[in-house]
Structures are given as structure tokens and as C-alpha cells.
Amino acid sequence: MKISSKITLALAALLPALTNVVASDVLDLAQDTFKGEVFDQDLALVEFFAPWCGHCKNLAPHYEEAATELVKKGIKLAKVDCTEHADLCQEYGVSGYPTLKVFRNGTPTDYTGPRKADGIISYMVKQSLPAVSDVTSDSHAEFIKSDKVVLVAYGDASHPIPSAYSQYANTARDSFLFGQFTDSSLPSIPESPSLPAIVLYKSFDEGYSIFPAGEIVNLESSSLAEFVKTNSVPLLDEISPENFGSYAEQGLPIAYIFADPSESDARDKLIEEIKPIAKEHKGKINFVYIDAIKFIDHGKSLNLPGDKWPAFVIQDLAAQTKYPLSPSEKVNAKSIKSFLDKFVTGEIQPSIKSAPIPLNQDQPVYKLVADDWENLFGDLQKDVFAEFFAPWCGHCQRLAPIWDTLAEKYASNSNVVIAQMDATENDIPPAAPFKVQGFPTLKFKPAGSNDFIDYNGDRSLDSLVEFVEQNRKSSGGEGGATTGGDDDEEIFDDEDAPEHDEL
Known part of the structure; x- marks a missing residue:
């Protein structure tokens, strides 16, 4: 008991x-x-x-x-x-x-x-608020601090707020908080601009930015969007998975300083030295610094060697290109400014990562690398069916024996090439008319054409052979067989991806 x-x-x-x-x-x-x-x-x-x-x-x-x-x-x-x-x-x-x-x-x-x-x-x-919230004298102080970026338009009966403000707010409400102040007792506004006025309040840098007064009378939502894009990210901030999306949404090139966090004094000194350079390129290039040790894989994906810090690289997200500063150059304000000047004027070519070109192609599957791209796809006599894969991708692993068999079926026909590129070891050249967004990606280029055809069918051998036969333009024999397959696509952040920190 x-x-x-x-x-x-x-x-x-x-x-x-x-x-x-x-x-x-x-x-x-x-x-x-x-x-x-x-x-x-x-x-x-x-x-x-x-x-x-x-x-x-x-x-x-x-x-x-x-x-x-x-x-x-x-x-x-x-x-x-x-x-x-x-x-x-x-x-x-x-x-x-x-x-x-x-x-x-x-x-x-x-x-x-x-x-x-x-x-x-x-x-x-x-999402819970109207696209534009009404702000009063009582709520103003709290409202302008309620998010990292808050826009408030000020006006009165004699100086109405342009309708373009609400139009832009409806398109950008997922990203920013919008308010309008039409109370007769105007609160204290930075620099006391004339009405109507639009102020972007932010929890970083100088704390606010004022839309140019001369442009507000005939305001267009596109010019307001450009103003917000320029002023809604810090001049130079640390980038991480939490804020990477806000930079990606802007579509501007990102200039990274990869630095070892254990050497924070040297990092902070470098950051201060290049702030004037960042200000010079504000609205055209976003500047960030990043933990080089934690995000070393991201550095390698930007073609940094990964063994020397600090390092500097520019990533153009829109074009999917990267421009690393040569490891032989010391990273300082002088070298970064010179590099950026050349980048802006188009004097620097993007870095294209490539595995070594194979000494011979003695297997049925043609091993494609970036440096061999033009040699393969520039030959208009050949039909080329290429798989772009990642070694860790589960769907790619399941496709591998089927792809090998497909290549064996066409091994005797020199005009049909079944190719394969490891997209983790090779970059897709900027001149290519497509970007690889998921694994595996299958592309077919018919003989005599520079166009690529997407393959979206199931991944059985029968279906792959049928696709080749329907789309190839060269002459020669064909083959057929039957095996199972799947039609899922593995995106970059799939569960089969290796465990590491990434942006």
C-alpha cells in the first residue's frame, strides 16, 4: 500500500x-x-x-x-x-x-x-492586416517599429497619398508592412519632408529612408518598388539561411566576404573598410559577410577553394554565375574595389567549375564535364540525351542502371550520345539555354538543332527509348527493353541531400 x-x-x-x-x-x-x-x-x-x-x-x-x-x-x-x-x-x-x-x-x-x-x-x-493599415498619432510610434522594414505614407486632404502607394502595397504585402497616416496632428517625421511623403523605417543602418519628394506627385508603383529594393536590406550585413530569401527576392548580385569567425577583429576591420564601396554600389549589388567555416560548402559551390580566409566572391543569382576573387590576391578594400569595377564593366568572365575532361570515353555513357560542353553540344551531327545528376540524389541512383542500359542500346550508333554530368562537380555554362533546378534533370538536343527538349516522362527504359526515337534526327538503329522507373524529381533540398549547413 x-x-x-x-x-x-x-x-x-x-x-x-x-x-x-x-x-x-x-x-x-x-x-x-x-x-x-x-x-x-x-x-x-x-x-x-x-x-x-x-x-x-x-x-x-x-x-x-x-x-x-x-x-x-x-x-x-x-x-x-x-x-x-x-x-x-x-x-x-x-x-x-x-x-x-x-x-x-x-x-x-x-x-x-x-x-x-x-x-x-x-x-x-x-497577412492578417489590410495591405495598408491606418496609423494614428497614438499608434504611430509602435507601428514604425513593428517589423524590420515598415513603410508609412503621410498625407492630408490637400495633399492626398498617391494611389500607386496602395497598388504597390498589394503586391508587396508578404514582404513588408505598409501604413498610411492622414491624421490632422502629424507626428514627428525624420527631416520633416513636405506632404505627401513616404518614409521607409528600418531597424538597421541609419534607421530610415525618405522617398524623393520630387518623384512623389507622379508616383508610379515601379519607382516605389525600386526605392524599397534599394533601401530594405542593410548596407552590409551577415547572411544566413534566415535572411537569404530576402536577398534572393531582390535579384541583385551578392558580394560575399567569407571570413573565419574566430578572427572577428580582422573581419570587422575589413567590413568597415569596404562599407564606402558597398555604399557606392547600393541598389546594384548587395554586400554581405558569412561564416566561412559553418558555410564552407556554400563557398565551394561558389568556386572558392575553401582553405584560405578571408575570401571574396560575387554571385549573380539571376544568371546563376559566380565570380571569385583569385586566391592569389589579398582580400582588402583595394583589391575588392578593383575587382568590382571590372565586374560592373563586364571585364571579368564568370568562373565555370569543371571536373577534368576524361582522357577517353570508352564507356557507353558519355561523361560530360563543363570544359567539354561545346565539344559535345556543338556537334550538330549528333543527337544528345543528357542527364544532370547529383551523387547523393536517391532518384538519380535508381535511374543509374537504367541510364547505363539506355547507353548500351545506342552504343553501336555513334550519332546518338547518351551523356551524364555530375552537376555537383560541374557548372552549367552561362551560354546554356537552361538552368538545372532539380535532380535528375534530363535534356535532349536533336541533331541539327541548338534547342533542348525537356524529358518529363516516366523513367522506364521503354519510355526513354521511345522518347529518343521520337525526337532524334540522325540516322541509325535503335533498341528497346522493359524495366521499372519513377517519375518523381528530386529538388535540391531533398531529404537525400548530405547533412551540412547551407543557405
């Missing part, structure tokens, strides 16, 4: 702790509860996930933290286990994990925000 009583008391003591572990502000939804919980909500966020998904596991604590904060604001966060409710996930077009969707009274749109707690909170708060 005494032992039983002690156990009871121990369990009673543990109960509050167990309750805290189990309690969650994220709703767990099923087919029969989904509509009831989501469709009557002005705003809700739903995560479609799989328990085995590593990215889902990484998201979980941030999603929980965001849910706890957002429930106070009346915004529901929910999740659906797609391994248990496959039909529901299929209904909403879920093809990868995690997939997040914003629901407004049952109508879904894709969630395009960050996946850290503060980013989720910021994104959903923006």
Missing part, C-alpha cells in the same frame, strides 16, 4: 510536466476536422508534413513557437500528417514536405515566407 501511494504521488508530481510536453498550440487536423477548423477562419496557416521528413522535424519547434504567439492574435496554425491523410494532402496538391499553405476562409495560397519562428510570425501578422 505504501509503495502504491508513493507511485501515485510520483505520477501526480510528474503530471504537470507531462502536460507541458504534450500541450501544443498547433492543431492536429484530419479529413473530418479540416474544414470545420480552417474554412470558417479569416486566416490560418496549415503545414502538410510527413513524420519521417527531416525538414519537417527542423521546422517543428519554430512552428510550435509561432503558433503560441499567433494564437494570441487569433491566427490558427495547424498541421496535417500526409502519411495518415493522403487524400486530404492530394486534394491540396501537396507534392513535397513540408508544404505550407495560407487559408483565407477556406481558400488556399502558397506560403512563401521564412521557416523560423520570428519569420513565420512576421509573415502571418502581415
